[in-house]
Amino acid sequence: MTDIFANLWLGLGVSVEPMNLVYCFLGALIGTLIGVLPGLGPTATVALLLPITFYLPPVGALIMLAGIFYGAQYGGSTTAILVKLPGESSSVMTCLDGNAMARQGRGGVALATAALSSLFAGVVTTLVIAVAGPPLAGVALAFGPSEYVALMLVGLIGAVILAHGSVVKAVAMILIGLLLSMVGTDVNSGQMRFTFDIPQLYDGLDFVPLAMGLFGLADIIINLEETEGRGIEPSPIHRLWPTWADFKEAWPAAVRGTALGAFLGILPGGGATLSAFSSYALEKKVARDPAAFGKGAIQGVAGPEAANNAGAQASFIPMLSLGIPSNAVMALMIGAMMIHGITPGPQIMTKQPDLFWGMIASMLVGNVMLVVLNLPLIGIWVRLLRVPYGYLFPAILVFCCIGTYSLRNDVFDVVMMAGFGIFGYVLKKLDCEPAPLLLGFVLGPLLEENLSRSMLLSHGDLTVFVTRPISAGLMAVAAGLLALILLPAFRRQREVAFKE
Amino acid sequence: MTHTLRSPQDFAAGLLLGAIALGGLWLARGWEAGSLAMMQAGFFPRLVCYLLLASGLATMLRGLTADAPATLGWAWRPSVAITVAVVAFAALLDKLGLVLAILALIGIGGLAGRPLRPGPFTALWATLASACVAIFSWGLGLPLQIWP
Structure with missing residues (x-):
């Protein structure tokens, strides 16, 4: 125990060095500013800003990158709440209730809740990483392919539970997401799948044009249709700060979200998205009034926001200790470390303790700095909502287009986005929800790879999923969730919950 | 049945x-x-x-x-205008540069709702175009063509 505090103390010493504080602050500031642009999620932001850090010393560079990452995450939540544009998959859940709150004039409350939940989750998870990181790296190692498959099934079934309307349609949306994730070159055989001989598709579809089309463009069309061209009226802002009642409703959700996120984030591949989805499902399950979800329930913001921050941060554990990137951002971080001559892996904790613990302690500093930086800005962000829709939607269009273009400097992605916009509108007309589709899309490649690997290892024996203990436990959870959906009593309750 | x-x-x-x-x-x-x-x-x-x-x-x-509401309905004006606007942006960006591509995007896209009057429209165009040039071209150093 004393070891851990000695280590953290060493780390804090490194991270509060004046220059490192400056890097942390700059990272969080630039990260927020870029991340708040619709369409630029954390991955794009980190990728765009990566070159800046090449000129810094290694510790400073990593601290600044971590700051950029938190800033971009928080900036992404801001756009999710204000204009319902998730910059990345982990803020899809924040859109639902966060944007509903903003439309009721409670945008400031939603933003403050998101910031405070993220801060809480960030601080707790940092301590969790410090205490449990090294031993937990061992548990994550016990995860084989069949455990991954079981875990992903739990996540996908969770997505079905929280989708509106028909269960069959939600399953179908996941399947379409899986199909879309197969576009590109098959990693094992080199077989081109669903590429239609278009070179831009050889590397697969990107998340950003898909999410921007399905959420951004389709939403503009729907808003204009429902209001006959006038657009949504900005609702008057009642207050910026959460009341005591809000606070009392939000904090248990934030605690549960943090626990879920810290747990799921450690698993490589689990990460922020699955944490946010699971947390939303959990909150809806334990809420006294599940009908309020989707219509501005504060728990629906606090839970997923805490969970995605905790999950994102916990995903540093497999990255730093095993060298396994659990998502695209972590892959970029590993790339940056390599450029500075650092090889992530188990030896990093013992060989370069100042770097390892400095980075962990800077997470603490970075999270605090982010809130200090952002709470005063909430008033400015919320004022964006007062802009009439006639001005706002062309601006959203411009940022969607240019954000998508900036991914690869290719107009092909912009055309893809237009196509997904129409597809999203069709889905809305047919009462199908795009959120499960996105989860299927994100988990697709991992699911396919692990399914085929576990079957290869077991020689095609499907019982492997129930004979290995961790996998059997997860499968039991999945089966339980599935039974819940199919039980008539729960079905009725669920239908009531979604009645508008 | x-x-x-x-x-x-x-x-x-x-x-x-x-x-x-x-x-x-x-x-x-x-x-x-x-x-x-x-x-x-x-x-x-x-x-x-x-x-x-x-x-x-x-x-x-x-x-x-199972019974369900019968009306499907399709909003032609917003759906067509938004799609055409985005495709026009994609087609023009590499040829005419960012400033004119944005003009096409918000000009055609604006038809999806109630079009703005010329004054506010020009102001919006100027604001968006200069913001995009400042952020993406100067700030982030993207290789964007700005003028034709």
């Missing part, structure tokens, strides 16, 4: 899902599937397409048996 469609929405959704599944199966027809123990590139796509086909059929069946 009656002969009339009780829920055109579900029926249409089922048709769409079924069509996507069949299209996927057709595209995947030449890919090797392998076996459960030795999955090849065609295995997972086929598995997903069959499941999708099943859920499409189930949804169509629901369209025949």
Whole structure:
């Protein structure tokens, strides 16, 4: 125990060095500013800003990158709440209730809740990483392919539970997401799948044009249709700060979200998205009034926001200790470390303790700095909502287009986005929800790879999923969730919950 | 079961899902599937397409048996204007540069709602164009063509 505090103390010493504080602050500031642009999620932001850090010393560079990452995450939540544009998959859940709150004039409350939940989750998870990181790296190692498959099934079934309307349609949306994730070159055989001989598709579809089309463009069309061209009226802002009642409703959700996120984030591949989805499902399950979800329930913001921050941060554990990137951002971080001559892996904790613990302690500093930086800005962000829709939607269009273009400097992605916009509108007309589709899309490649690997290892024996203990436990959870959906009593309750 | 469609929405959704599944199966027809123990590139796509086909059929069946609101409706003006605007932006960006591509984007896109008057429109165009140039070209150093 004393070891851990000695280590953290060493780390804090490194991270509060004046220059490192400056890097942390700059990272969080630039990260927020870029991340708040619709369409630029954390991955794009980190990728765009990566070159800046090449000129810094290694510790400073990593601290600044971590700051950029938190800033971009928080900036992404801001756009999710204000204009319902998730910059990345982990803020899809924040859109639902966060944007509903903003439309009721409670945008400031939603933003403050998101910031405070993220801060809480960030601080707790940092301590969790410090205490449990090294031993937990061992548990994550016990995860084989069949455990991954079981875990992903739990996540996908969770997505079905929280989708509106028909269960069959939600399953179908996941399947379409899986199909879309197969576009590109098959990693094992080199077989081109669903590429239609278009070179831009050889590397697969990107998340950003898909999410921007399905959420951004389709939403503009729907808003204009429902209001006959006038657009949504900005609702008057009642207050910026959460009341005591809000606070009392939000904090248990934030605690549960943090626990879920810290747990799921450690698993490589689990990460922020699955944490946010699971947390939303959990909150809806334990809420006294599940009908309020989707219509501005504060728990629906606090839970997923805490969970995605905790999950994102916990995903540093497999990255730093095993060298396994659990998502695209972590892959970029590993790339940056390599450029500075650092090889992530188990030896990093013992060989370069100042770097390892400095980075962990800077997470603490970075999270605090982010809130200090952002709470005063909430008033400015919320004022964006007062802009009439006639001005706002062309601006959203411009940022969607240019954000998508900036991914690869290719107009092909912009055309893809237009196509997904129409597809999203069709889905809305047919009462199908795009959120499960996105989860299927994100988990697709991992699911396919692990399914085929576990079957290869077991020689095609499907019982492997129930004979290995961790996998059997997860499968039991999945089966339980599935039974819940199919039980008539729960079905009725669920239908009531979604009645508008 | 009656002969009339009780829920055109579900029926249409089922048709769409079924069509996507069949299209996927057709595209995947030449890919090797392998076996459960030795999955090849065609295995997972086929598995997903069959499941999708099943859920499409189930949804169509629901369209025949369960009641639902009949109106589908399609907002031609916003959907066409937004799509054409984005495609026009994509077509013009590399040829005429960012400033004019944004003009086309918000000019055509504006028709989706109630178009702005010339004064506010020009102000919006100038603001968005200069913000984009400042952030993306100068700030982030993207190789963007700004003028024709």
